Amino acid sequence: MKRVAILGGGPAGAFAAEQLASAGMNVVLIDEKLAWEKPCGGGLTYKAYQQYPFLIDNPAPKRFVTETVLAAPKAGEATLKLAEPLVIYSRYDLNRLLLERAGQAGAQIEKTRVTGMSRQGEGWRLDTAGGAMDADFCIVATGARNPLREVGTRLTAADTMAALGYYVEGEQARIDIQFLPKLEGYIWVFPRCGHLSVGICGKGEPAAELRKRLENFMDARGIRWQGSRFYSHLLPSLETRSWKSNRVAGEGWMAVGDAAGLVDPITGEGLYYAIRSGDLAAQSLLAEVGGLGERIAHYRRALRGDFTADLEFGSRLAKRVFLGSFLFGGVPARMVQFTRRSPRFAAIMRDLFAGRQPYLGLKKRLMENLNPSLCEIALSLGLSRIVPGARTS
Numbered sequence: 145m146k147r148v149a150i151l152g153g154g155p156a157g158a159f160a161a162e163q164l165a166s167a168g169m170n171v172v173l174i175d176e177k178l179a180w181e182k183p184c185g186g187g188l189t190y191k192a193y194q195q196y197p198f199l200i201d202n203p204a205p206k207r208f209v210t211e212t213v214l215a216a217p218k219a220g221e222a223t224l225k226l227a228e229p230l231v232i233y234s235r236y237d238l239n240r241l242l243l244e245r246a247g248q249a250g251a252q253i254e255k256t257r258v259t260g261m262s263r264q265g266e267g268w269r270l271d272t273a274g275g276a277m278d279a280d281f282c283i284v285a286t287g288a289r290n291p292l293r294e295v296g297t298r299l300t301a302a303d304t305m306a307a308l309g310y311y312v313e314g315e316q317a318r319i320d321i322q323f324l325p326k327l328e329g330y331i332w333v334f335p336r337c338g339h340l341s342v343g344i345c346g347k348g349e350p351a352a353e354l355r356k357r358l359e360n361f362m363d364a365r366g367i368r369w370q371g372s373r374f375y376s377h378l379l380p381s382l383e384t385r386s387w388k389s390n391r392v393a394g395e396g397w398m399a400v401g402d403a404a405g406l407v408d409p410i411t412g413e414g415l416y417y418a419i420r421s422g423d424l425a426a427q428s429l430l431a432e433v434g435g436l437g438e439r440i441a442h443y444r445r446a447l448r449g450d451f452t453a454d455l456e457f458g459s460r461l462a463k464r465v466f467l468g469s470f471l472f473g474g475v476p477a478r479m480v481q482f483t484r485r486s487p488r489f490a491a492i493m494r495d496l497f498a499g500r501q502p503y504l505g506l507k508k509r510l511m512e513n514l515n516p517s518l519c520e521i522a523l524s525l526g527l528s529r530i531v532p533g534a535r536t537s
Protein backbone atom coordinates (compact mmCIF):
# COMPACT_ATOMS: atom_id res chain seq x y z
CA MET A 145 0.00 0.00 0.00
CA LYS A 146 1.56 3.27 -1.08
CA ARG A 147 -0.54 5.99 0.47
CA VAL A 148 -3.18 6.09 3.21
CA ALA A 149 -5.46 9.12 3.32
CA ILE A 150 -7.01 10.02 6.66
CA LEU A 151 -10.16 12.05 6.15
CA GLY A 152 -10.64 14.24 9.24
CA GLY A 153 -8.07 15.29 11.82
CA GLY A 154 -9.96 15.14 15.12
CA PRO A 155 -8.69 12.78 17.84
CA ALA A 156 -9.57 9.64 15.86
CA GLY A 157 -7.93 10.67 12.60
CA ALA A 158 -4.93 12.37 14.18
CA PHE A 159 -4.08 9.37 16.33
CA ALA A 160 -4.48 6.91 13.44
CA ALA A 161 -2.20 9.15 11.35
CA GLU A 162 0.43 9.24 14.09
CA GLN A 163 0.44 5.46 14.47
CA LEU A 164 0.64 4.74 10.74
CA ALA A 165 3.27 7.40 10.03
CA SER A 166 5.38 6.16 12.97
CA ALA A 167 5.35 2.72 11.36
CA GLY A 168 6.75 4.23 8.16
CA MET A 169 3.58 4.48 6.07
CA ASN A 170 3.01 7.32 3.63
CA VAL A 171 0.11 9.15 5.28
CA VAL A 172 -1.80 12.26 4.30
CA LEU A 173 -4.28 13.70 6.82
CA ILE A 174 -6.90 16.07 5.45
CA ASP A 175 -9.00 18.31 7.68
CA GLU A 176 -10.91 21.42 6.74
CA LYS A 177 -10.23 23.14 10.07
CA LEU A 178 -7.31 21.32 11.73
CA ALA A 179 -7.08 22.39 15.41
CA TRP A 180 -10.41 23.95 16.39
CA GLU A 181 -12.73 24.27 19.37
CA LYS A 182 -15.04 21.40 18.46
CA PRO A 183 -18.18 21.55 20.63
CA CYS A 184 -17.31 19.14 23.42
CA GLY A 185 -16.90 18.91 27.20
CA GLY A 186 -13.29 17.89 26.62
CA GLY A 187 -13.30 15.38 29.53
CA LEU A 188 -10.92 12.42 29.41
CA THR A 189 -11.36 9.49 31.77
CA TYR A 190 -8.69 7.53 33.62
CA LYS A 191 -9.24 4.72 31.10
CA ALA A 192 -7.96 7.04 28.35
CA TYR A 193 -4.83 8.43 29.99
CA GLN A 194 -3.91 5.14 31.67
CA GLN A 195 -3.76 3.54 28.22
CA TYR A 196 -2.27 6.60 26.51
CA PRO A 197 -0.14 8.35 29.16
CA PHE A 198 0.94 11.11 26.73
CA LEU A 199 -2.56 12.51 27.27
CA ILE A 200 -1.42 13.78 30.67
CA ASP A 201 2.36 13.86 30.15
CA ASN A 202 2.45 16.92 27.90
CA PRO A 203 2.66 20.68 28.38
CA ALA A 204 -0.79 21.52 26.88
CA PRO A 205 -3.15 23.36 29.28
CA LYS A 206 -5.61 21.04 31.04
CA ARG A 207 -7.54 20.70 34.31
CA PHE A 208 -7.43 17.74 36.70
CA VAL A 209 -10.72 17.39 38.55
CA THR A 210 -11.16 15.06 41.53
CA GLU A 211 -14.68 15.85 42.68
CA THR A 212 -18.03 15.29 40.99
CA VAL A 213 -21.38 16.35 42.41
CA LEU A 214 -24.31 14.26 41.17
CA ALA A 215 -27.84 15.63 41.52
CA ALA A 216 -31.29 14.37 40.58
CA PRO A 217 -34.84 15.61 41.11
CA LYS A 218 -36.20 14.68 44.57
CA ALA A 219 -32.83 13.25 45.61
CA GLY A 220 -30.63 16.24 46.37
CA GLU A 221 -26.91 15.91 45.73
CA ALA A 222 -24.10 13.45 46.35
CA THR A 223 -20.42 14.29 46.24
CA LEU A 224 -18.19 11.68 44.67
CA LYS A 225 -14.45 11.93 45.26
CA LEU A 226 -12.62 10.53 42.26
CA ALA A 227 -9.53 8.45 43.02
CA GLU A 228 -8.30 9.12 39.49
CA PRO A 229 -9.05 12.61 38.23
CA LEU A 230 -11.00 13.44 35.11
CA VAL A 231 -8.76 15.49 32.82
CA ILE A 232 -10.41 18.35 30.98
CA TYR A 233 -8.99 19.98 27.86
CA SER A 234 -10.18 22.66 25.55
CA ARG A 235 -10.68 20.85 22.25
CA TYR A 236 -8.44 23.31 20.46
CA ASP A 237 -5.55 22.30 22.73
CA LEU A 238 -6.30 18.58 22.55
CA ASN A 239 -6.65 18.56 18.75
CA ARG A 240 -3.49 20.62 18.36
CA LEU A 241 -1.55 18.22 20.60
CA LEU A 242 -2.68 15.20 18.57
CA LEU A 243 -2.11 16.86 15.19
CA GLU A 244 1.39 17.96 16.20
CA ARG A 245 2.22 14.41 17.18
CA ALA A 246 0.93 13.15 13.81
CA GLY A 247 3.04 15.75 11.98
CA GLN A 248 6.14 14.91 14.03
CA ALA A 249 5.65 11.22 13.21
CA GLY A 250 5.84 12.11 9.51
CA ALA A 251 2.21 12.48 8.39
CA GLN A 252 1.59 15.08 5.69
CA ILE A 253 -1.12 17.43 6.94
CA GLU A 254 -3.41 19.28 4.52
CA LYS A 255 -5.97 21.90 5.47
CA THR A 256 -8.82 21.47 3.00
CA ARG A 257 -12.32 20.01 2.76
CA VAL A 258 -12.95 16.60 1.23
CA THR A 259 -15.97 17.03 -1.02
CA GLY A 260 -16.20 13.54 -2.48
CA MET A 261 -14.53 10.18 -2.87
CA SER A 262 -14.81 7.61 -5.63
CA ARG A 263 -13.20 4.26 -6.36
CA GLN A 264 -10.39 4.33 -8.87
CA GLY A 265 -9.20 0.77 -9.55
CA GLU A 266 -8.12 -0.67 -6.20
CA GLY A 267 -7.71 2.80 -4.69
CA TRP A 268 -9.52 6.13 -4.33
CA ARG A 269 -9.77 9.46 -6.01
CA LEU A 270 -10.49 12.18 -3.46
CA ASP A 271 -12.04 15.48 -4.45
CA THR A 272 -11.05 18.29 -2.17
CA ALA A 273 -11.58 22.03 -2.15
CA GLY A 274 -7.87 22.26 -3.06
CA GLY A 275 -7.95 19.79 -5.99
CA ALA A 276 -7.97 16.03 -6.56
CA MET A 277 -5.79 13.53 -4.72
CA ASP A 278 -5.15 9.79 -5.00
CA ALA A 279 -4.94 7.30 -2.17
CA ASP A 280 -4.71 3.54 -1.85
CA PHE A 281 -6.74 3.31 1.34
CA CYS A 282 -8.94 5.72 3.34
CA ILE A 283 -9.52 6.05 7.05
CA VAL A 284 -12.77 7.94 7.53
CA ALA A 285 -12.56 10.19 10.60
CA THR A 286 -14.94 12.97 9.64
CA GLY A 287 -16.93 12.92 12.90
CA ALA A 288 -20.64 12.67 13.66
CA ARG A 289 -21.60 14.94 10.76
CA ASN A 290 -19.73 12.82 8.23
CA PRO A 291 -20.74 14.24 4.84
CA LEU A 292 -19.36 11.23 2.90
CA ARG A 293 -22.54 9.17 2.73
CA GLU A 294 -21.04 6.01 1.18
CA VAL A 295 -18.70 5.31 4.08
CA GLY A 296 -19.00 5.18 7.86
CA THR A 297 -21.99 4.65 10.13
CA ARG A 298 -25.41 5.38 8.68
CA LEU A 299 -26.75 7.38 11.60
CA THR A 300 -30.55 7.57 11.88
CA ALA A 301 -32.26 10.14 14.11
CA ALA A 302 -32.78 7.40 16.72
CA ASP A 303 -29.02 6.82 16.81
CA THR A 304 -28.14 10.37 17.81
CA MET A 305 -28.46 12.80 20.68
CA ALA A 306 -28.41 16.55 20.45
CA ALA A 307 -25.66 18.03 22.61
CA LEU A 308 -25.38 21.75 23.21
CA GLY A 309 -24.23 24.28 25.74
CA TYR A 310 -22.44 27.48 26.64
CA TYR A 311 -18.85 28.43 27.40
CA VAL A 312 -19.24 30.62 30.45
CA GLU A 313 -16.83 32.83 32.32
CA GLY A 314 -16.26 31.37 35.75
CA GLU A 315 -14.33 28.99 37.89
CA GLN A 316 -15.18 26.01 40.07
CA ALA A 317 -13.18 23.05 41.32
CA ARG A 318 -15.75 20.30 40.77
CA ILE A 319 -17.77 18.75 37.97
CA ASP A 320 -21.57 18.91 38.26
CA ILE A 321 -23.80 16.25 36.74
CA GLN A 322 -27.52 16.99 36.91
CA PHE A 323 -30.17 14.43 35.93
CA LEU A 324 -33.53 15.81 34.82
CA PRO A 325 -37.11 14.53 34.87
CA LYS A 326 -38.05 12.40 31.87
CA LEU A 327 -34.79 12.95 29.99
CA GLU A 328 -32.51 10.30 28.53
CA GLY A 329 -29.51 12.54 29.06
CA TYR A 330 -28.09 14.99 31.57
CA ILE A 331 -26.61 18.42 32.20
CA TRP A 332 -22.91 18.89 32.93
CA VAL A 333 -20.80 21.72 34.30
CA PHE A 334 -17.14 21.12 33.46
CA PRO A 335 -14.45 23.45 34.78
CA ARG A 336 -11.88 24.18 32.08
CA CYS A 337 -8.79 26.38 32.10
CA GLY A 338 -10.24 29.88 32.47
CA HIS A 339 -13.92 29.09 31.89
CA LEU A 340 -16.76 26.60 32.39
CA SER A 341 -18.38 24.40 29.76
CA VAL A 342 -22.04 24.02 30.72
CA GLY A 343 -23.99 21.70 28.48
CA ILE A 344 -26.81 19.22 28.03
CA CYS A 345 -27.25 16.08 25.98
CA GLY A 346 -30.49 14.25 25.45
CA LYS A 347 -32.03 11.64 23.22
CA GLY A 348 -35.44 11.95 21.60
CA GLU A 349 -35.96 15.58 22.57
CA PRO A 350 -35.65 18.54 20.16
CA ALA A 351 -32.56 20.72 20.60
CA ALA A 352 -34.74 23.78 21.36
CA GLU A 353 -36.33 21.95 24.32
CA LEU A 354 -32.94 20.84 25.60
CA ARG A 355 -31.67 24.39 25.34
CA LYS A 356 -34.63 25.61 27.39
CA ARG A 357 -33.97 23.01 30.08
CA LEU A 358 -30.31 24.05 30.19
CA GLU A 359 -31.09 27.76 30.42
CA ASN A 360 -33.59 27.10 33.25
CA PHE A 361 -30.91 25.15 35.09
CA MET A 362 -28.37 27.93 34.56
CA ASP A 363 -30.86 30.58 35.72
CA ALA A 364 -31.57 28.55 38.87
CA ARG A 365 -27.83 28.25 39.54
CA GLY A 366 -27.17 31.91 38.79
CA ILE A 367 -24.93 30.99 35.81
CA ARG A 368 -25.26 33.65 33.11
CA TRP A 369 -25.98 32.18 29.70
CA GLN A 370 -27.00 35.51 28.16
CA GLY A 371 -23.99 36.82 26.24
CA SER A 372 -22.06 33.54 26.64
CA ARG A 373 -20.84 31.62 23.57
CA PHE A 374 -23.31 28.93 22.52
CA TYR A 375 -22.25 25.60 20.99
CA SER A 376 -24.12 22.62 19.62
CA HIS A 377 -23.29 19.42 17.78
CA LEU A 378 -24.51 15.91 17.19
CA LEU A 379 -23.54 13.02 19.44
CA PRO A 380 -23.82 9.46 18.10
CA SER A 381 -25.80 7.27 20.51
CA LEU A 382 -26.48 4.02 18.71
CA GLU A 383 -29.53 1.91 19.46
CA THR A 384 -28.82 -1.77 20.16
CA ARG A 385 -29.96 -2.91 16.70
CA SER A 386 -27.72 -0.30 15.06
CA TRP A 387 -24.65 -1.63 16.88
CA LYS A 388 -25.38 -5.00 15.31
CA SER A 389 -25.42 -3.63 11.73
CA ASN A 390 -22.92 -0.80 12.26
CA ARG A 391 -20.97 0.00 9.05
CA VAL A 392 -17.45 0.45 10.42
CA ALA A 393 -15.46 -0.69 7.37
CA GLY A 394 -15.80 -1.65 3.72
CA GLU A 395 -13.76 -2.20 0.60
CA GLY A 396 -10.79 0.16 0.80
CA TRP A 397 -11.86 2.00 3.96
CA MET A 398 -12.22 1.86 7.75
CA ALA A 399 -14.18 4.37 9.83
CA VAL A 400 -13.02 5.55 13.26
CA GLY A 401 -14.39 7.67 16.10
CA ASP A 402 -17.74 9.43 15.71
CA ALA A 403 -17.84 8.63 11.98
CA ALA A 404 -18.16 5.00 13.09
CA GLY A 405 -20.69 5.85 15.85
CA LEU A 406 -18.19 4.87 18.56
CA VAL A 407 -19.58 6.80 21.52
CA ASP A 408 -20.76 5.54 24.90
CA PRO A 409 -24.58 5.58 24.60
CA ILE A 410 -25.01 6.42 28.29
CA THR A 411 -22.31 8.94 29.15
CA GLY A 412 -21.61 10.37 25.69
CA GLU A 413 -17.90 9.69 26.16
CA GLY A 414 -16.35 9.64 22.71
CA LEU A 415 -12.78 10.90 23.03
CA TYR A 416 -11.36 7.66 24.36
CA TYR A 417 -13.18 5.59 21.73
CA ALA A 418 -12.02 7.95 18.98
CA ILE A 419 -8.37 7.55 19.98
CA ARG A 420 -8.71 3.84 20.65
CA SER A 421 -10.44 3.12 17.33
CA GLY A 422 -7.79 5.19 15.51
CA ASP A 423 -5.21 2.98 17.19
CA LEU A 424 -7.05 -0.26 16.35
CA ALA A 425 -7.53 0.79 12.71
CA ALA A 426 -3.80 1.53 12.42
CA GLN A 427 -2.86 -1.77 14.09
CA SER A 428 -5.19 -3.65 11.75
CA LEU A 429 -3.77 -1.98 8.64
CA LEU A 430 -0.27 -2.81 9.81
CA ALA A 431 -1.15 -6.37 10.84
CA GLU A 432 0.56 -9.16 8.98
CA VAL A 433 -2.63 -11.02 8.19
CA GLY A 434 -2.66 -11.26 4.41
CA GLY A 435 -4.62 -8.99 2.07
CA LEU A 436 -6.73 -5.91 2.68
CA GLY A 437 -9.88 -7.96 3.18
CA GLU A 438 -8.25 -9.75 6.13
CA ARG A 439 -7.13 -6.44 7.61
CA ILE A 440 -10.64 -5.08 7.43
CA ALA A 441 -11.96 -8.22 9.13
CA HIS A 442 -9.18 -7.82 11.69
CA TYR A 443 -10.41 -4.28 12.46
CA ARG A 444 -14.01 -5.42 12.90
CA ARG A 445 -12.89 -8.16 15.29
CA ALA A 446 -10.55 -5.81 17.16
CA LEU A 447 -13.33 -3.28 17.78
CA ARG A 448 -15.70 -5.96 18.99
CA GLY A 449 -13.12 -7.57 21.27
CA ASP A 450 -11.96 -4.25 22.64
CA PHE A 451 -15.07 -2.20 23.40
CA THR A 452 -18.04 -2.28 21.00
CA ALA A 453 -19.59 -5.36 22.65
CA ASP A 454 -19.58 -3.36 25.89
CA LEU A 455 -21.04 -0.22 24.29
CA GLU A 456 -23.73 -2.32 22.61
CA PHE A 457 -24.65 -3.71 26.01
CA GLY A 458 -24.63 -0.15 27.37
CA SER A 459 -27.18 0.82 24.72
CA ARG A 460 -29.57 -1.73 26.26
CA LEU A 461 -29.19 -0.14 29.67
CA ALA A 462 -29.43 3.52 28.63
CA LYS A 463 -33.19 3.96 28.88
CA ARG A 464 -33.30 2.13 32.20
CA VAL A 465 -30.52 4.28 33.66
CA PHE A 466 -32.22 7.58 32.85
CA LEU A 467 -35.92 6.73 32.77
CA GLY A 468 -36.29 3.50 34.78
CA SER A 469 -37.38 3.06 38.36
CA PHE A 470 -35.95 1.09 41.27
CA LEU A 471 -37.35 0.63 44.80
CA PHE A 472 -40.30 2.95 44.02
CA GLY A 473 -38.12 5.82 42.83
CA GLY A 474 -36.41 6.95 39.62
CA VAL A 475 -33.05 5.29 38.90
CA PRO A 476 -31.14 8.63 38.76
CA ALA A 477 -32.57 9.61 42.16
CA ARG A 478 -31.63 6.23 43.62
CA MET A 479 -28.14 6.54 42.15
CA VAL A 480 -27.66 9.88 43.88
CA GLN A 481 -29.08 8.64 47.21
CA PHE A 482 -27.05 5.43 47.14
CA THR A 483 -23.87 7.32 46.26
CA ARG A 484 -24.46 9.65 49.20
CA ARG A 485 -25.14 6.95 51.75
CA SER A 486 -23.30 3.80 50.66
CA PRO A 487 -19.50 3.74 50.33
CA ARG A 488 -19.76 0.44 48.44
CA PHE A 489 -22.12 1.93 45.88
CA ALA A 490 -19.95 5.06 45.64
CA ALA A 491 -16.98 2.81 44.79
CA ILE A 492 -18.94 1.38 41.86
CA MET A 493 -19.82 4.88 40.66
CA ARG A 494 -16.17 5.90 41.00
CA ASP A 495 -15.14 2.95 38.81
CA LEU A 496 -17.81 3.85 36.26
CA PHE A 497 -16.47 7.40 36.10
CA ALA A 498 -12.91 6.15 35.71
CA GLY A 499 -13.94 3.73 32.95
CA ARG A 500 -12.76 0.79 35.05
CA GLN A 501 -16.21 -0.83 35.37
CA PRO A 502 -17.52 -2.12 32.03
CA TYR A 503 -21.29 -2.29 31.44
CA LEU A 504 -20.90 -6.03 30.91
CA GLY A 505 -20.58 -7.23 34.49
CA LEU A 506 -22.15 -4.11 36.02
CA LYS A 507 -25.44 -5.80 36.88
CA LYS A 508 -23.63 -8.69 38.60
CA ARG A 509 -21.54 -6.29 40.68
CA LEU A 510 -24.60 -4.20 41.58
CA MET A 511 -26.54 -7.29 42.65
CA GLU A 512 -23.63 -8.62 44.71
CA ASN A 513 -23.40 -5.29 46.46
CA LEU A 514 -27.11 -4.61 46.83
CA ASN A 515 -27.66 -6.02 50.31
CA PRO A 516 -24.45 -4.59 51.78
CA SER A 517 -25.28 -1.23 50.17
CA LEU A 518 -28.79 -1.27 51.62
CA CYS A 519 -27.30 -2.05 55.04
CA GLU A 520 -24.92 0.88 54.71
CA ILE A 521 -27.82 3.11 53.74
CA ALA A 522 -29.90 1.88 56.68
CA LEU A 523 -26.99 2.48 59.04
CA SER A 524 -26.42 5.96 57.71
CA LEU A 525 -30.10 6.69 58.29
CA GLY A 526 -29.82 5.38 61.85
CA LEU A 527 -31.98 2.32 61.18
CA SER A 528 -29.48 -0.30 62.26
CA ARG A 529 -31.88 -1.78 64.77
CA ILE A 530 -34.37 -2.80 62.10
CA VAL A 531 -31.77 -4.30 59.73
CA PRO A 532 -30.61 -7.56 61.29
CA GLY A 533 -26.91 -8.18 60.83
CA ALA A 534 -26.32 -4.72 59.38
CA ARG A 535 -23.31 -4.03 61.59
CA THR A 536 -21.46 -7.14 60.53
CA SER A 537 -21.93 -6.82 56.74
Ligand SMILES: Cc1cc2nc3c(=O)[nH]c(=O)nc-3n(C[C@H](O)[C@H](O)[C@H](O)COP(=O)(O)OP(=O)(O)OC[C@H]3O[C@@H](n4cnc5c(N)ncnc54)[C@H](O)[C@@H]3O)c2cc1C
Nearest residue numbers: 152154155156176184185186187258287307401402414415
Ligand atom coordinates in the same frame (compact mmCIF):
# COMPACT_ATOMS: atom_id res chain seq x y z
C1 LIG B 1 -21.43 18.85 23.25
C2 LIG B 1 -20.55 17.64 23.29
C3 LIG B 1 -19.83 17.35 24.45
C4 LIG B 1 -18.97 16.25 24.48
N1 LIG B 1 -18.24 16.03 25.59
C5 LIG B 1 -17.37 14.97 25.63
C6 LIG B 1 -16.53 14.77 26.75
O1 LIG B 1 -16.50 15.55 27.70
N2 LIG B 1 -15.73 13.67 26.75
C7 LIG B 1 -15.70 12.79 25.72
O2 LIG B 1 -14.96 11.80 25.79
N3 LIG B 1 -16.46 13.00 24.61
C8 LIG B 1 -17.28 14.07 24.53
N4 LIG B 1 -18.01 14.30 23.40
C9 LIG B 1 -17.81 13.41 22.23
C10 LIG B 1 -16.53 13.83 21.47
O3 LIG B 1 -16.57 15.22 21.21
C11 LIG B 1 -16.41 13.06 20.16
O4 LIG B 1 -16.66 11.70 20.40
C12 LIG B 1 -15.03 13.21 19.53
O5 LIG B 1 -14.78 14.53 19.13
C13 LIG B 1 -14.89 12.28 18.32
O6 LIG B 1 -13.66 12.50 17.69
P1 LIG B 1 -13.51 12.27 16.11
O7 LIG B 1 -12.08 12.49 15.79
O8 LIG B 1 -14.15 10.99 15.73
O9 LIG B 1 -14.42 13.40 15.44
P2 LIG B 1 -14.32 14.97 15.51
O10 LIG B 1 -13.64 15.40 16.74
O11 LIG B 1 -15.67 15.49 15.22
O12 LIG B 1 -13.35 15.33 14.29
C14 LIG B 1 -13.77 15.23 12.96
C15 LIG B 1 -12.87 16.10 12.12
O13 LIG B 1 -13.19 15.90 10.75
C16 LIG B 1 -13.14 17.13 10.07
N5 LIG B 1 -13.99 17.03 8.89
C17 LIG B 1 -15.31 16.70 8.86
N6 LIG B 1 -15.74 16.64 7.59
C18 LIG B 1 -14.68 16.94 6.80
C19 LIG B 1 -14.47 17.02 5.40
N7 LIG B 1 -15.48 16.79 4.54
N8 LIG B 1 -13.25 17.35 4.94
C20 LIG B 1 -12.24 17.59 5.79
N9 LIG B 1 -12.36 17.51 7.13
C21 LIG B 1 -13.57 17.18 7.63
C22 LIG B 1 -13.60 18.15 11.09
O14 LIG B 1 -13.08 19.44 10.79
C23 LIG B 1 -13.06 17.58 12.40
O15 LIG B 1 -11.81 18.16 12.75
C24 LIG B 1 -18.87 15.39 23.35
C25 LIG B 1 -19.60 15.67 22.20
C26 LIG B 1 -20.43 16.79 22.15
C27 LIG B 1 -21.19 17.08 20.90
